[in-house]
Amino acid sequence: SQKIEQNSEALNIQEGKTATLTCNYTNYSPAYLQWYRQDPGRGPVFLLLIRENEKEKRKERLKVTFDTTLKQSLFHITASQPADSATYLCAPLAGSARQLTFGSGTQLTVLP
Amino acid sequence: DAGVTQSPTHLIKTRGQQVTLRCSPKSGHDTVSWYQQALGQGPQFIFQYYEEEERQRGNFPDRFSGHQFPNYSSELNVNALLLGDSALYLCASRGRANTEAFFGQGTRLTVV
Numbered sequence: 001s002q003k004i005e006q007n008s009e010a011l012n013i014q015e016g017k018t019a020t021l022t023c024n025y026t027n028y029s030p031a032y033l034q035w036y037r038q039d040p041g042r043g044p045v046f047l048l049l050i051r052e053n054e055k056e057k058r059k060e061r062l063k064v065t066f067d068t069t070l071k072q073s074l075f076h077i078t079a080s081q082p083a084d085s086a087t088y089l090c091a092p093l094a095g096s097a098r099q100l101t102f103g104s105g106t107q108l109t110v111l112p
Numbered sequence: 113d114a115g116v117t118q119s120p121t122h123l124i125k126t127r128g129q130q131v132t133l134r135c136s137p138k139s140g141h142d143t144v145s146w147y148q149q150a151l152g153q154g155p156q157f158i159f160q161y162y163e164e165e166e167r168q169r170g171n172f173p174d175r176f177s178g179h180q181f182p183n184y185s186s187e188l189n190v191n192a193l194l195l196g197d198s199a200l201y202l203c204a205s206r207g208r209a210n211t212e213a214f215f216g217q218g219t220r221l222t223v224v
Contacts, residue, residue: 004154032211034211034212034213041200041217041218041220042217042218043116043202043204043215043216043217043218044155044202044213044215045215046212046213046214049211049212089154089155093211099145099157099160099168099170100145100147100155100157100204100213101157102154102155102156103154104152104153104154105153105154
């Protein structure tokens with residue numbers, strides 16, 4: 001069955017450092033991969049989408065990579081700030097799929 | 113643009129009761145999906161509605177049912193509530209051409 005794994009442990013980093021979050025998937029051939037941010041008690045907010053033919057995508061301080069050989073996506077936040085503290089969810093999406101399937105998320109805390 | 117709105121924000125029900133949750137999609141969106149999110153987990157897909165019909169369904173029992181109205185708003189109904197149904201219920205909307213999903217703030221359901 002399809003499986004999505006994100007960093008199993010919560011991630012604590014110091015302000016100003018780069019945070020790197022991992023999303024691994026198995027039994028999947030996603031055409032896209034999306035990343036969402038979720039704050040406590042709130043709905044997820046879309047951040048970035050990367051397609052299978054794109055190796056890397058950037059948006060401001062965010063960078064996402066997509067390696068279909070390794071079946072992995074990495075999500076980087078550079079120059080991290082305490083306001084970046086949240087749970088980050090990845091969602092690989094097959095081309096024909098209409099619904100999102102999420103990983104369990106990685107809780108990131110940026111320490112001042 | 114109000115975005116995706118859900119009501120109520122919080123709800124407490126007794127085991128065995130029935131509950132109805134409501135969702136208004138973002139303006140211009142015609143596809144609505146419902147997700148259940150337990151504490152510490154990623155959102156789990158329940159079902160998706162488009163053109164007033166259930167188009168896809170996740171691994172949820174028939175106690176979970178839904179409806180979409182001509183104005184694209186949607187309801188999620190859960191019958192015979194169990195303690196394990198306690199969760200954050202999220203509604204997401206998207207347009208036909210987009211894969212990016214916009215989420216509401218969720219309804220926190222507590223079953224006692």
